[in-house]
Amino acid sequence: MKFHHSSGAIAFLLATPLVTSLSVGIAPSSAATIASSAAAVTIDNFSHTPTDTGTSTNTNTQAITNSGAVISQANAEAFFISNCHELLAANLSQSEVIGSGNNYSGLAQSQAAVIGEFFIDAEETFSFNFQTFLALLTSVDNPQSERARANGSISFLVINTVTNILLDSFQFAIGLDSSSGFYANALVSNSFKPTQINFNFLADGSAATSLLYTSGVYSRTFNSATNLTVVEVKNNIAEAEAVPEPSTVLGTALFLGLFLRQRQHKKKMSEVKSKV
Numbered sequence: 001m002k003f004h005h006s007s008g009a010i011a012f013l014l015a016t017p018l019v020t021s022l023s024v025g026i027a028p029s030s031a032a033t034i035a036s037s038a039a040a041v042t043i044d045n046f047s048h049t050p051t052d053t054g055t056s057t058n059t060n061t062q063a064i065t066n067s068g069a070v071i072s073q074a075n076a077e078a079f080f081i082s083n084c085h086e087l088l089a090a091n092l093s094q095s096e097v098i099g100s101g102n103n104y105s106g107l108a109q110s111q112a113a114v115i116g117e118f119f120i121d122a123e124e125t126f127s128f129n130f131q132t133f134l135a136l137l138t139s140v141d142n143p144q145s146e147r148a149r150a151n152g153s154i155s156f157l158v159i160n161t162v163t164n165i166l167l168d169s170f171q172f173a174i175g176l177d178s179s180s181g182f183y184a185n186a187l188v189s190n191s192f193k194p195t196q197i198n199f200n201f202l203a204d205g206s207a208a209t210s211l212l213y214t215s216g217v218y219s220r221t222f223n224s225a226t227n228l229t230v231v232e233v234k235n236n237i238a239e240a241e242a243v244p245e246p247s248t249v250l251g252t253a254l255f256l257g258l259f260l261r262q263r264q265h266k267k268k269m270s271e272v273k274s275k276v
Contacts, residue, residue, distance in 0.1 A: 035106075035148040036137040037236035038094040043114070045129040046087040050116040053080040055091070056233075060109040068101010068242065074110040082116075089114040095150075095238040102145060105241040113233035117161060120226045127219040128230075130156065130170075132212075138176045139207035146242040151175040154234045156192065158218070161227035168192060168220065176208050191220040 057076035064070070078091035095108035120126045138148040153173035159166055170192040174184045182201065188194065194216035202209045 032139075033099045033141050033146045033148050033240045033242065034097070034137060034139045035150045035238040035240045036094070036096040036135075037150040037152040037238050038092070038096075038135045039112075039152050039154055039234040039236055040092040040133045041090065041114075041154060041232055041234060042131045043089040043128055043232060044087065045127075046116075046118075047125065047127045048118045048120060049087065050080075050082050050118050052117040053082050053089070054115040055080055056111070056113040056115070057091075057093075058109075058111045059095075060107075062105075062107040063097075064106070065099075065101065065104040067103040067244075068099065070097065070099035070101075070104040070106040070240065072097045072106040072108040072238075074108040074236075076110040076112040078112045078114050080114045080116060089116065089232070091232070091234065093234050093236045095236040097148075097238045097240040099146075099240045099242060100141070102242050102244055106239065108238045110236045111233065113231060116230045118228045118230065120222045120228060122222065122224050125219060125221040126228065127217060129215070129217055130232075131215045134172075134174060134210075134212045134234075136174055136176045136210040137208070138178045140178045141206070142242070143178065143206050145244065146178070147240070148178045149176065149237075149239040151237045152235070155232070156218070157229075157231040157233075158191070158220070159229045159231065161229045167228075168218070170194075170216075170218075172212070172214075174210055174212060176210055178206065178208070182208065182210065191218055193217050193219065 055078035059074035061072040076093040080089040091112035093110035093112040097106035136150040140146040156170040158168040168189040168191040172186040198213040
């Protein structure tokens with residue numbers, strides 16, 4: 001398998017469709033509620049050749065509508081190339097829900113992971129470069145009855161394969177909720193050295209977007225021979241729902257109440273007439 005693109009070019013090709021789709025969604029149609037979460041990661045410039053590699057992808061979607069329409073879609077891709085001069089691991093995942101109407105719910109989940117196993121001799125330094133991109137979007141047409149949520153996380157784990165002890169990690173998670181707002185969490189161990197972190201958050205009316213780009217280096221010297229497992233996994237979740245507005249529910253309840261009372265009244269009148 002031959003690739004003619006540099007790792008930087010591949011990273012750009014992975015990230016560009018996500019940026020484009022979410023940029024279009026920043027000003028969505030006023031008749032739709034949207035929740036979207038997307039992520040892309042590339043890992044290259046490994047100091048050692050892996051002894052084994054693996055990938056994993058999972059997606060799940062749900063769409064329920066009583067009044068209106070909802071579309072839930074999820075995508076996940078991953079690959080680890082170790083049979084060429086330049087080692088490269090990359091993956092992407094995207095979840096999106098688009099809904100309209102006054103009674104629906106949609107869920108989209110996607111997960112992508114790459115796994116590499118390495119043997120590091122005593123006094124050797126194991127290292128690699130990484131780039132990550134995470135983009136979230138929420139937008140609601142009617143904040144009183146509709147809700148959109150988008151969550152995304154990216155995690156790097158370096159594990160001692162023999163003892164199963166976590167040696168280093170680089171993890172961050174971001175969430176948007178049209179009802180409760182925004183949150184962000186991060187955890188970075190010393191061996192991960194981010195060289196660039198670009199974060200942008202924009203809220204405009206009932207729409208909000210969050211974009212995070214990071215790049216950096218992992219580097220650690222081992223005093224004794226060590227077997228390592230490197231795992232990078234991302235999770236993206238998008239949810240959108242609409243419930244009937246309180247006024248609609250109240251009006252329906254009043255109508256049903258009056259209807260039942262009228263039936264009960266007619267029933268009593270019929271019983272009285274039958275006794276006369």
